Amino acid sequence: MVITMLPAGPHVLKVYSEQIIGAAPSSALLLDCSTIDVETARKVAGLAKAAGYAFADAPVSGGTAAADAGTLAFMVGCDEGDFARVEAALAPMSRITIRAGDHGAGQAAKICNNMLLGISMLGTCEAIALAEKLGLDPERFFEIASKSSGQCWSVSSYYPWPGPVPTAPSNRDYQGGFATAMMLKDLKLAQDAAAKSGASTPLGAQAEAMYALFDGLGHGGRDFSAMLQMLRGQLSTLETK
Amino acid sequence: MVITMLPAGPHVLKVYSEQIIGAAPSSALLLDCSTIDVETARKVAGLAKAAGYAFADAPVSGGTAAADAGTLAFMVGCDEGDFARVEAALAPMSRITIRAGDHGAGQAAKICNNMLLGISMLGTCEAIALAEKLGLDPERFFEIASKSSGQCWSVSSYYPWPGPVPTAPSNRDYQGGFATAMMLKDLKLAQDAAAKSGASTPLGAQAEAMYALFDGLGHGGRDFSAMLQMLRGQLSTLETK
Amino acid sequence: MVITMLPAGPHVLKVYSEQIIGAAPSSALLLDCSTIDVETARKVAGLAKAAGYAFADAPVSGGTAAADAGTLAFMVGCDEGDFARVEAALAPMSRITIRAGDHGAGQAAKICNNMLLGISMLGTCEAIALAEKLGLDPERFFEIASKSSGQCWSVSSYYPWPGPVPTAPSNRDYQGGFATAMMLKDLKLAQDAAAKSGASTPLGAQAEAMYALFDGLGHGGRDFSAMLQMLRGQLSTLETK
Amino acid sequence: MVITMLPAGPHVLKVYSEQIIGAAPSSALLLDCSTIDVETARKVAGLAKAAGYAFADAPVSGGTAAADAGTLAFMVGCDEGDFARVEAALAPMSRITIRAGDHGAGQAAKICNNMLLGISMLGTCEAIALAEKLGLDPERFFEIASKSSGQCWSVSSYYPWPGPVPTAPSNRDYQGGFATAMMLKDLKLAQDAAAKSGASTPLGAQAEAMYALFDGLGHGGRDFSAMLQMLRGQLSTLETK
Numbered sequence: 001m002v003i004t005m006l007p008a009g010p011h012v013l014k015v016y017s018e019q020i021i022g023a024a025p026s027s028a029l030l031l032d033c034s035t036i037d038v039e040t041a042r043k044v045a046g047l048a049k050a051a052g053y054a055f056a057d058a059p060v061s062g063g064t065a066a067a068d069a070g071t072l073a074f075m076v077g078c079d080e081g082d083f084a085r086v087e088a089a090l091a092p093m094s095r096i097t098i099r100a101g102d103h104g105a106g107q108a109a110k111i112c113n114n115m116l117l118g119i120s121m122l123g124t125c126e127a128i129a130l131a132e133k134l135g136l137d138p139e140r141f142f143e144i145a146s147k148s149s150g151q152c153w154s155v156s157s158y159y160p161w162p163g164p165v166p167t168a169p170s171n172r173d174y175q176g177g178f179a180t181a182m183m184l185k186d187l188k189l190a191q192d193a194a195a196k197s198g199a200s201t202p203l204g205a206q207a208e209a210m211y212a213l214f215d216g217l218g219h220g221g222r223d224f225s226a227m228l229q230m231l232r233g234q235l236s237t238l239e240t241k
Numbered sequence: 242m243v244i245t246m247l248p249a250g251p252h253v254l255k256v257y258s259e260q261i262i263g264a265a266p267s268s269a270l271l272l273d274c275s276t277i278d279v280e281t282a283r284k285v286a287g288l289a290k291a292a293g294y295a296f297a298d299a300p301v302s303g304g305t306a307a308a309d310a311g312t313l314a315f316m317v318g319c320d321e322g323d324f325a326r327v328e329a330a331l332a333p334m335s336r337i338t339i340r341a342g343d344h345g346a347g348q349a350a351k352i353c354n355n356m357l358l359g360i361s362m363l364g365t366c367e368a369i370a371l372a373e374k375l376g377l378d379p380e381r382f383f384e385i386a387s388k389s390s391g392q393c394w395s396v397s398s399y400y401p402w403p404g405p406v407p408t409a410p411s412n413r414d415y416q417g418g419f420a421t422a423m424m425l426k427d428l429k430l431a432q433d434a435a436a437k438s439g440a441s442t443p444l445g446a447q448a449e450a451m452y453a454l455f456d457g458l459g460h461g462g463r464d465f466s467a468m469l470q471m472l473r474g475q476l477s478t479l480e481t482k
Numbered sequence: 483m484v485i486t487m488l489p490a491g492p493h494v495l496k497v498y499s500e501q502i503i504g505a506a507p508s509s510a511l512l513l514d515c516s517t518i519d520v521e522t523a524r525k526v527a528g529l530a531k532a533a534g535y536a537f538a539d540a541p542v543s544g545g546t547a548a549a550d551a552g553t554l555a556f557m558v559g560c561d562e563g564d565f566a567r568v569e570a571a572l573a574p575m576s577r578i579t580i581r582a583g584d585h586g587a588g589q590a591a592k593i594c595n596n597m598l599l600g601i602s603m604l605g606t607c608e609a610i611a612l613a614e615k616l617g618l619d620p621e622r623f624f625e626i627a628s629k630s631s632g633q634c635w636s637v638s639s640y641y642p643w644p645g646p647v648p649t650a651p652s653n654r655d656y657q658g659g660f661a662t663a664m665m666l667k668d669l670k671l672a673q674d675a676a677a678k679s680g681a682s683t684p685l686g687a688q689a690e691a692m693y694a695l696f697d698g699l700g701h702g703g704r705d706f707s708a709m710l711q712m713l714r715g716q717l718s719t720l721e722t723k
Numbered sequence: 724m725v726i727t728m729l730p731a732g733p734h735v736l737k738v739y740s741e742q743i744i745g746a747a748p749s750s751a752l753l754l755d756c757s758t759i760d761v762e763t764a765r766k767v768a769g770l771a772k773a774a775g776y777a778f779a780d781a782p783v784s785g786g787t788a789a790a791d792a793g794t795l796a797f798m799v800g801c802d803e804g805d806f807a808r809v810e811a812a813l814a815p816m817s818r819i820t821i822r823a824g825d826h827g828a829g830q831a832a833k834i835c836n837n838m839l840l841g842i843s844m845l846g847t848c849e850a851i852a853l854a855e856k857l858g859l860d861p862e863r864f865f866e867i868a869s870k871s872s873g874q875c876w877s878v879s880s881y882y883p884w885p886g887p888v889p890t891a892p893s894n895r896d897y898q899g900g901f902a903t904a905m906m907l908k909d910l911k912l913a914q915d916a917a918a919k920s921g922a923s924t925p926l927g928a929q930a931e932a933m934y935a936l937f938d939g940l941g942h943g944g945r946d947f948s949a950m951l952q953m954l955r956g957q958l959s960t961l962e963t964k
Contacts, residue, residue, distance in 0.1 A: 038375050038376075061389050061390060073388070073389055075385055075389075096388060098384060098385050098388070100377055100381055100382075100385060101376070101377055101378055101381055102376075104375070104376065105376065105377050105378075105381070108372060108375035108376065108377035109372070109377055109381070109382060109385045111371075111375070112368040112369075112371050112372045112375070112377065112382060112386070112391070113368070113382075113385060113386050113389045113390065113391035114390070114391070115364070115367070115368055115371065115391075116361075116364050116365060116367075116368040116386060116391035116393070116396075117389075117390045117391045119360065119361070119363075119364035119367070119444065120357075120360070120361045120364055120391070120393050122360075122443070122444055123356070123357050123360035123361055123364070123444050123445070124357060126356070126357075126360070126440075126441075126442040126443070126444055126445050127353040127354070127356055127357040127445075128353075129440050129441070129442070130352070130353050130356065130431065130434065130435055130438070130440045130442060130445075131349060131350070131353045133434075133435075133438035133439060133440045134279050134345070134349035134352070134353070134434055134438055135279075135342070135343075135345065135346065135349065136341055136342055136346050136349035136350055136353065137342055137346075140341055140342055140346070140350075141341075141350060141353060141354075143339060144316055144339050144341060144350045144354060145353070145354050145357060147314070147337060147339070148302050148314055148316075148354045148358075148394075149302060149354065149355070149358045149394045149395075149398075149399075150353070150354035150355070150356075150357035150358045150361070150394065151393065151394045152357070152361050152392065152393030152394065153389075153390045153391065153392045153393065154390075155357075157390075158390075188918040190371065191914060191918065191928075192915070192918065193371065193374075193375055194371055194374075194935075195911040195914065195915065195931075195935075197371070197374035197375055198374060198935065198938070198939060199367075199370050199371045199374045199472070199935070199939075200367075200370070200472055200932050200933075200935035200936040200938075200939050201367040201370075201371060201472075201932060202363070202367070202447055202451055202684070202929065202932040202933070202936070203360065203363055203364050203367055203444050203447055203448065203451075204364070204367050204368075204371075204932075205914075205928035205929060205931060205932045206443055206444060206447050206688065206925065206928060206929060206932075207444065208918075208928060209923050209924060209925040209927075209928045209929075210443055210444075210923075210925070212917075212918075212921065212922070212923035213712070213713070213923040213925070215921070216713070216714070216715035216921060216922075216923050217712075217715050217717060218715065230695070230699075231440070231441055231442075231695070231698070232698070233698035233699050233700065235699060235717075429677040432673060432677060432687075433674065433677065435694070436670040436673060436674065436690070436694075439694065439697070439698060440694070440698075441691050441692075441694035441695040441697075441698050442691060443688065443691040443692070443695070443925070445691075446673075446687035446688060446690060446691045447684065447687060447688060447691075447929065449677075449687060450682050450683060450684040450686075450687045450688075451682075451684070453676075453677075453680065453681070453682035454682040454684070454953070454954070456680070457680065457681075457682050457954070457955070457956035458953075458956050458958060459956065471936070471940075472936070472939070473939070474939035474940050474941065476940060476958075520857050520858075543871050543872060555870070555871055557867055557871075578870060580866060580867050580870070582859055582863055582864075582867060583858070583859055583860055583863055584858075586857070586858065587857075587858065587859050587860075587863070590854060590857035590858065590859035591854070591859055591863070591864060591867045593853075593857070594850040594851075594853050594854045594857070594859065594864060594868070594873070595850070595864075595867060595868050595871045595872065595873035596872070596873070597846070597849070597850055597853065597873075598843075598846050598847060598849075598850040598868060598873035598875070598878075599871075599872045599873045601842065601843070601845075601846035601849070601926065602839075602842070602843045602846055602873070602875050604842075604925070604926055605838070605839050605842035605843055605846070605926050605927070606839060608838070608839075608842070608922075608923075608924040608925070608926055608927050609835040609836070609838055609839040609927075610835075611922050611923070611924070612834075612835050612838065612913065612916065612917055612920070612922045612924060612927075613831060613832070613835045615916075615917075615920035615921060615922045616761050616827070616831035616834070616835070616916060616920055617761075617824070617825075617827065617828065617831065618823060618824055618828050618831035618832055618835065619824055619828075622823055622824055622828070622832070623823075623832060623835060623836075625821060626798055626821050626823060626832045626836060627835070627836050627839060629796070629819060629821070630784050630796055630798075630836045630840075630876075631784060631836065631837070631840045631876045631877075631880075631881075632835070632836040632837070632838075632839035632840045632843070632876065633875065633876045634839070634843050634874065634875030634876065635871075635872045635873065635874045635875065636872075637839075639872075640872075672853065675853065675856075675857055676853055676856075679853070679856035679857055680856060681849075681852050681853045681856045681954070682849075682852070682954055683849040683852070683853060683954075684845070684849070684929055684933055685842065685845055685846050685849055685926055685929055685930065685933075686846070686849050686850075686853075688925055688926060688929050689926065692925055692926075713922070713923055713924075
């Protein structure tokens with residue numbers, strides 16, 4: 001079995017075409033857990049399949065904590081007949097493994113999910129910043145939003161205001177967690193995919209611009225929920241720590 | 242007890258100042274369930290309180306189906322000492338009643354929650370439209386997003402693509418449900434509140450412009466999840482039915 | 483003749499209804515040069531007209547320098563028959579006076595023009611910041627954009643990068659000029675007008691959110707072209723001076 | 724002399740590396756007038772230069788009418804010493820030829836200029852649509868905006884409302900002119916350049932999403948100023964003709 005996890009499409013293409021395909025025994029299961037563009041994922045799958053390998057794109061969701069605990073989530077694109085092998089191979093690291101469809105579908109699922117995450121997190125930050133301005137206690141807003149139609153993972157499991165969700169990075173000065181620069185990378189993949197496929201994603205586009213702004217202001221290393229501090233006009237609380 | 246539910250702030254102010262305050266016995270509990278601006282809610286509360294009444298702003302979440310079933314959610318702004326009476330009064334209609342804070346806080350909670358809902362629904366529609374373009378089955382995307390960090394109420398309980406959530410308006414040609422024009426009204430309240438309080442809400446502003454576009458194209462009466470059809474370039478499927 | 487210039491609609495309504503109408507001789511020409519919402523402008527005009535006065539809404543374009551030099555631009559809403567008097571009255575202060583239409587049309591013209599200005603200025607800042615990142619000298623970009631289809635007043639007369647337009651605030655650390663907070667006020671009027679009239683203005687909405695963000699970060703007193711420094715990740719150059 | 728004009732970066736790279744470099748005499752001046760990404764332009768320039776050629780990226784501004792009339796505008800990236808030859812070569816086709824800088828700077832200038840154009844055109848459409856809703860005659864708004872701080876090329880030379888600028892496509896049902904699909908292509912280049920270089924372009928991102936929406940609704944062949952009809956809720960006027 002070969003498992004890879006690389007920064008971007010060109011690295012994946014290079015490593016598979018130059019170092020893995022042909023070198024690994026053809027019985028090997030090839031699993032690429034990188035988050036890359038759908039097009040390259042399909043290209044590499046085609047090369048691997050032509051050489052007789054079972055291949056899957058299997059990008060991962062969940063941070064370093066989930067990796068340590070073996071509770072990652074994998075979104076898999078592979079031939080239907082290969083999925084049982086893929087699932088078994090990933091079991092020791094995962095909480096859940098879902099087959100999204102054929103080759104490339106794992107990447108598509110990751111990109112679409114993370115675009116929605118980037119949007120709902122920014123929306124959550126905007127709602128909290130507005131609540132505060134209107135004299136509504138953000139802790140009280142948590143109680144309400146988590147039980148209402150505004151509920152989303154960013155509220156329930158990752159609340160950007162310290163207190164309600166003790167495990168959220170907001171409780172430790174937005175250190176650790178999912179870095180803004182990583183979210184930005186995923187949003188760029190989404191925008192690139194939208195441009196190439198002809199999709200219109202108004203909020204996805206705007207979210208990308210906003211995370212890019214925050215990154216450009218020097219905060220790319222902070223957890224992405226720290227956007228709340230920019231919206232609140234409190235960038236200095238990030239800078240002084 | 243007096244319960245009111247009116248279209249906008251001016252109506253509430255007029256009805257309370259001209260017809261309720263002074264006319265109702267001062268022991269009456271006054272409950273305004275309209276969704277209006279925070280400022281007017283606080284003004285009316287001030288007038289009511291000065292005249293000796295217990296008053297609460299108690300906007301409601303949930304549609305006509307929840308009203309029929311008595312499972313609405315109320316977000317309440319009132320004096321702490323009055324909340325038990327308010328909760329008891331609303332119990333026959335409600336699944337949940339939460340005190341958001343003092344006068345106006347109920348409106349603030351409703352506005353912030355619905356802004357987040359408007360954003361996450363549009364984000365959900367964008368993610369589905371992109372998934373489709375990338376060759377990822379929207380039904381498969383439901384399975385993934387509902388268990389991942391992109392999870393939100395718009396995915397889990399109101400999926401805009403027919404199938405996965407049988408009760409969602411997407412299964413009945415986007416009829417009924419929460420009309421685009423009503424969501425637009427709430428987003429305008431949010432933008433007005435943001436402008437007056439000095440909050441910056443980039444996605445909230447964008448969402449308002451997009452729902453206004455959809456409404457301007459003649460689809461204000463459709464459920465707000467029908468935005469998906471505009472993003473997919475399928476407005477004609479709405480028009481021909 | 484009575485000329486007023488006040489912060490917002492409520493002030494104008496109060497001053498005219500309580501202190502001017504009835505107090506001034508009915509032969510007096512009433513000119514309100516405030517920038518306010520169209521609705522209030524029409525309401526005040528109605529009151530004035532009913533009392534027998536000639537009234538015009540005549541908001542002004544141009545800063546304190548133009549005021550000193552007597553080269554302001556006035557956008558006028560008034561009865562056609564009153565325009566000659568209005569024009570003559572404003573002549574000593576103006577470079578140009580244009581009748582936009584009936585009562586309220588002066589305000590509508592001001593709001594629409596300034597929304598377009600807010601958008602084109604932010605667009606200009608984005609184009610310059612991108613040019614710089616791509617290795618294109620912003621001074622060279624000025625030469626090109628000012629002669630091409632990207633030409634706009636923000637490029638030709640107010641370039642946000644120091645050098646090409648010596649009179650622009652960019653040459654004096656973005657001091658003076660047209661403060662971000664004033665541009666934000668006008669964009670809020672535009673968004674309020676859009677919401678009330680049912681217009682969809684995606685870029686206008688976004689521009690408002692971005693100027694609000696810049697204002698919220700403490701730079702409301704800077705000229706609005708200083709947005710360039712936020713986009714360039716150079717907020718500190720504003721803070722240290 | 725070799726002049727090329729091709730759809731996208733990969734075509735340019737392929738044609739130059741496989742068919743021009745080495746085949747043309749090294750004294751030949753190589754001019755690529757395509758609009759492509761900066762990166763590829765620099766790569767091709769490097770290959771050409773290494774093989775001893777004078778090369779320039781020289782994308783063009785102006786439509787088929789300007790091409791017929793020989794009044795195009797060229798934005799050139801080349802070695803300073805080669806510019807005189809480039810200018811002479813393009814003279815028969817051009818009204819103006821400007822050197823933007825070294826290799827790639829022509830593409831950067833084109834991309835930045837057209838992003839600003841896409842933004843200011845959409846902003847102009849929004850301002851006109853708002854003016855109309857506020858009861859301000861769009862022809863009167865032309866007179867005002869073209870003489871005020873909202874002035875831009877989209878107003879002065881390409882007004883999206885029929886009448887004021889007789890040569891504008893708005894006068895001929897938005898046929899001909901600069902197709903929405905072409906503007907969208909340029910905005911995608913801009914967004915791709917922004918993503919790769921780390922620039923934040925909120926309005927550029929939003930404009931891309933809006934033109935993509937209009938294209939997805941089936942209007943990619945219309946002049947880009949036809950966006951006005953979408954904002955006015957008048958898509959049917961485009962469809963029925």
